[in-house]
Amino acid sequence: MRKIVKRFPGVVANCDVDLTIEPGEIHALLGENGAGKSTLMQILYGFHSMDSGSILIDDKPVEIHSPKDAIALGIGMVHQEFMLVRRFSVVENTVLGLKGFNLGEAARRLRSLSNQHHLAIDPFAQVQHLPIGVQQRVEILKLLYRDASLLILDEPTAVLTTHEKEQLFRVLRGLRDQGRSIVIVTHKLQEILELADRVTVMRDGRVVAAVSTRQTSEQELARLMVGRDVNLRTQRVPIERGRAVLRIDGLHVRDEAGQDKVRGLSLDVHAGEIVGIAGVDGNGQSQLAEAIMHLRPAHQGSVFLEDREVTRLTVAQHRALGLSYVPADRRHVGAITEMPVAENAILGSQRKHTRGLFLDRQRIREHAEKLIARFGVRATSISTLAGKLSGGNLQKLILGREILQDRAAMVVEQPTRGLDVGAVESVWLELLRERERGKAILLISAELEELMNLADRIAVMFEGRIVGILDAASVTTEKLGLMISGLSADA
């Protein structure tokens, strides 16, 4: 692809982008959210038209106006959200859109392709019964059936378990060894170094580097992608821990099905400290966070905020008494995606931004502008819909909103899930800054590295109970890893 330019209203998504993919290589396209890598791939696949530039295949210029053209040229794409009809069988999904086929014949070919590439797929299995990892292999099989020589995979590992990821990598390496070319679009550095042969790094719509993975390192790729040195080794200033701001005492919480998810949990969070809660998802962490905020009733036990019992007070009262909350689900709980940034910036403090009976538009605007400037939220304007922000920017908006409310205590749940390194770094720095300002922070995270970098103490949660509280300074990943799987309960 040569000198590709694509403009969207307000942004240049791709600016003079060159990308060369050799036969028989795995090529990674790396960049932060919004760097233009998806746009580039969508141009190659015919979803978007380019404003200028050219695409050459085997040195011959080609015109790609639609995915149909792309497929005819041997280009195939596996989208992040799979494009499969769930009620159809694998073979029906494969022939969908093709003219003149014979199901039996197609199934035979699928079976031989599947064997040849070790995909282990039964052509007659119904897609809805297949696990995510297998569905992804069905997508790949579809491309092989159409004899694609260039396969594009958009964020292929986002939804996979570790085991499924390894299987995928084996399949991809096998395809490469047969001379096919593979492009993976991703922002995960480790995977690139593990899998890819070469990597093209994009930033703000431009290519900033194209290097061989043998000649680079995680640190260098992170720097290229973000445009500055990224420091994911945080500096925690030792500070005196203050009074207990948030106290949880013998809390029991049930989920929708009436099952006890939190069983007798007690914990103190002091001013000026970050207490981490480590645990595998589904051990009651979400229910704990919701119960602290009283978004979910506590079945037994109590929550104290500044020595005042708040267990059964309303969410609004929790907020008024000094608690803020960054929920794990950014798009469905933390923000109203159909509303502009400005309106999202006042959620929870809408009654304070008033003049007389009415909302004070002027102050809301100032508040929102301050928020996006202070926390580096990249949005075209404060009237951009929150749903159009990338995950990282949306998270900065939510975190910034909760921080600006300046409460004594904060509950933060999975703050960096799905974010790219630049965003992770800024979220971490903000949380540490709040700690230094004397806030009491309860950090619930499934990322051990995050907890070890940020927390003063780490409480390990297993099946609704705290099975041990560790000093973060002396803990190792191995020990934490054992404890969160419930193998060693002694601290």
Added chain:
Amino acid sequence: MKLIERRVSPADSPLALATAMIIAVAAAMLVTSLLFTLYGANPLKAYFALFHEPFATWRGFGYTLVRTAPLTLIALGTILSWRSGFGYLGFEGCFVLGAAATTWLALFTAVPSWAFLPLALSLSFTAGAVWAGGVALVRARLGGNEVLISLMTNYVAILILQYLVSGPMRAPGSVPQTALLPRAKWLPFILHGTRAHAGILLALLVTVVVWMLLRKTPLGYELIVSGLNPSAARYGGINVGARLVIAAFCAGGLGAWAGTVEVLGAQHRLMDGISGGVGFTGIIVALLGRLNPLAVIPAAVLYGGMTVGANAMQRRAGIPSSITFILQSLIVLMVLASDIFRRYRVKLS
């Protein structure tokens, strides 16, 4: 170079919206023209008959406004409840209950005349609010489906009305209806030589209030957030159940006011079938105005006018007035479909 290009995001300027709306109305009229020719009528003449009286004659325009008032109030009630996430469809019921409460106050109590209108409005609003609020409570407390329940409550209310006008409130005579209201209780007529009454002013006032409420107040913000994303609303400290009940109260009250206005301004008595489906047409008007309070006024005038014109058309061009209903429905369909135009642009260069 392609002549038609897909836009990245749909055009949403007021001009684009208005153009799409006009194209939609024109398309609906074009399709209806075919129906006119089926009846051997000249479409141009038919449309002249349909629109001349309600919009080009003074007296007809007065009737248009009379039809507009209840439509506007019900459309505003729809906007309030729907945007708060409460899919209420029980306006037909609120309308008849409001009308019945007003008639009862006018005929069967001795309220001093200066207190009559305020009392009638409060009583009617309360009746509608309680009627719709009950549905909201079922939804907020027990998680019932408000769409189905509110739809069913319409039939209950209509049966109550039939009982009232054929039993306790019936006037002597062969028709199931009440006596005529004393002239002093009527709403004043506001345009000389027409039947246009002060209910239109009430509708205008409520339009402004609803617009301000939704756009300018914290309560409106909370209602809209509750409607768009209840989980985020709860997380933001908003009591979603309470907001739902508030929205239902206001929606029911406005629906009942539509009944009050119809009784005091237009019919001057209560009778079976008084609503004439306005509780549903009002919802359609709200949809036509895209749930925007200010856009409701032109939509209601258009719909009200067409209702008036339908009879004139039947009289003058011999075309069944029910074709107007087809036209009205086609307009809504076309307007909803017209969104697709806003997703493309025409490239002339």
